[in-house]
Amino acid sequence: MPEYAVPEYAVVHEKPRSFYSLYERKPELQHQTHYCPGCGHGIAHKLIARAIDELGIQDRTVMISPVGCSVFAYYYFDTGNVQVAHGRAPAVATAVKRSRPESIVLAYQGDGDLAAIGAAEIVHAANRGEPFTVIFINNGIYGMTGGQMAPTTLLGRKTTTTPFGRNAWNEGYPLRVCELLASLEAPVYIERVALGGNRQIMKAAGAVRRAIENQVKGLGFSLVEILSPCPTIWKMNPVEAQRLVLGEMTEAFPLGVFRDRTKSATVRPAAPPAPPLAEIPRILGLTEGCESTPSQPAGSSDWRIRVAGFGGQGVLMLGEILIEAGLEAGLDVSWLPSYGPEMRSGTSNCHVRLSSGPIDSPLVSRPNVLLALNEPSLRKFLPTVAPRGWVFYNGTQLPDGCERPDVQAVVRPFTEIADRVGDPRAANMTMLGALLGATGMLTEERVLTALRRKVSSGRWLEIDQRALDSGIEAVIKGVSHES
């Protein structure tokens, strides 16, 4: 980086306490920063360090270093430091602040970092009103990578990637971050300041301090945009660079306060305190469930069930009742649904297994029980049913082409039966009743216990119970729709 004479107006103060006295993380020249002479980053760092000193928050501060020329901010700030990926400082800062609400989190970002690659993160952090502070250095260029166009590069300006000058037709217009963010509801404080000479710097110092102080007070999102010289890439000496900030840049990016709700802003309500650890199992619902495994039913059983029908016929629910009751009965169980848009498109099915031994695969490719609540499901799954298996079909007779003399078919108008006892939507329960009646797979008490656990509405519980009973009756008495 070229050497420049120190500009005569540079005021030499003693080092802020929030800077390390020696920059030991820096490989060499540990008494000076890595920034070029006249670089805005160096000045901005000082303003931040002073504000930290003044507010007495050095121990509480966590500095988030971006990717860009300020990537090594952690060389200098004697605070907690986290260096992050390009553009992601607002996401990282969000989680640091939420994890440690007492900390003072400063996200420091360049214009490529914040306004280009990290545009989504800054907008959403601002929109959530994350109560941290963003210091945004707008130098209209990519410094670190050697002078490519930034989203804030002025029109007409030549950069290494706009060799003919930035052209609005090709690259769009300089992005005005403060104006953009000020359209959001949540931010508390947004101001644009500049480093074009002492007066502007003094003003910038005040803005930086306010933005940090807001956080100390627990107010919401604060951002200060700092128009900042980059003499090296601009190929100017520091004085010329400051003049450009004062003139052309300030014209393109008007200075001022774009949002100030520091008076009306309220403090984000604190999260409820963490419960004692011993409470957590109850909160997670872990204390409910099947307490003791009852003695296993006599004999071995291995039910491989496929339940299928239209969405809304309670296909998945029927499967869930089966496994709940099966678990109570001391069986190993599994339930695997068809999921996602498939369910929305109108058909639904699930694989259910109840077994006296451990279940290997939860997939049921050769069911010994098919519960088909509609015709398409019957047609789809009937060919997969194992010989001597059970087929329950919701209808008055098996449709054409659905003959399987090697299976035991139970054909009943389950929807009509359900309608008669209260609601056609309880067809899944009449079919479940028929399954119990025909196969003795589970006792009715077990199923009722499962139902009571699963169904919270008293009215539905009654309907379901009646439906279950009439389903059992329908197979025992051979009730059909004529009766």
Added chain:
Amino acid sequence: MPKQLIKGNEAIVKGAILAGCRAFYGYPITPASEIAEAAALYMPQVGGVFLQAESEVAAINMLYGAASAGVRAMTGSSGPGMSLMQEGMSYLAGAELPCVIADIMRGGPGLGNIAPEQGDYNQVVKGGGHGNYRTLVLAPDSVQEMASLTELAFDLADEYRNPVVVLADGCIGQMMEPVEFPAAVAEPRIPHWAVTGTADSRGNLVTSIHLDPDELEAHIRHLETKYRRAERKEVRFESWRAEDAEVVLVGYGIVARVLKAAVEQAREEGLAVGLLRPITLYPFPSVELRRLSRRALAFVVVELSTGQMLDDVRLALEGRRPVDFYGRAGGNVPAAEEVLAFVRRICAREKRAREYMAHA
């Protein structure tokens, strides 16, 4: 604790909270969304943080922030979201930050579909981000393991200061099975290196930068040492009737469940077939595979992909035995019978080869 019937995705969250996880940052995606939904329900009740991020890119960087601040944090996603998180995973590994990521795999490439697949193996197990790093990868095959391996994942993440992925598929995520949770609840602890905004932690720095080549090389060697240690200490697998097997099936996740059924059926037919189920995909049970190869004549890898773990099996066996592959993709899960038909052919081939050798 009593047995509970819950979905795999929900079991992950409950296991995580019992393991002391107090932060979830994530972006919805089928078939992983129930993870975010369960976290949204429980995290605020246990004094934790739940936040729906604006993208997976943001979510993984939020994990970076939470981990930096010393909180056990996790996210859950699937294929497209995992792709977006790879840069962040590289940073997490580089900065030595622990966290847990659950990947409930769906069909790809591109938008693919939402049905179960195992096509994320390469990007997750080989490390899809840049640089010399690995992620530890655990592959549950049941709802019970969704809970218990998530708990283990947090311990491994802390021990190795590295991201750990729980790699499952749509089936395991969506299915319900009985789960028994441990009675113990881990107390959240703040590691000494965390940056927490306190006087004690003021000197702490989280970074992945090492400008000097020698320094970066030393850092990479340090990471490598951790991975070697994990390879020695953390390999986990389940061996199912593999000891006397002539043909060993290799599969993980839902596939392993299907393979167990296939093994049982094959044994009924008198075929000496067994199963090796890697529980850790990285570190991979290579030594066990080589040990089995002393007796086994052939290996059959089955995956819901066109053959990704297959490479690791081949590398492990170093050409000692033939490795055949049976894969389904696009969201199709093979039935046990389908795999068995393939395995019968392999058994017959091996028998012919043996007979030929005996005659020769």
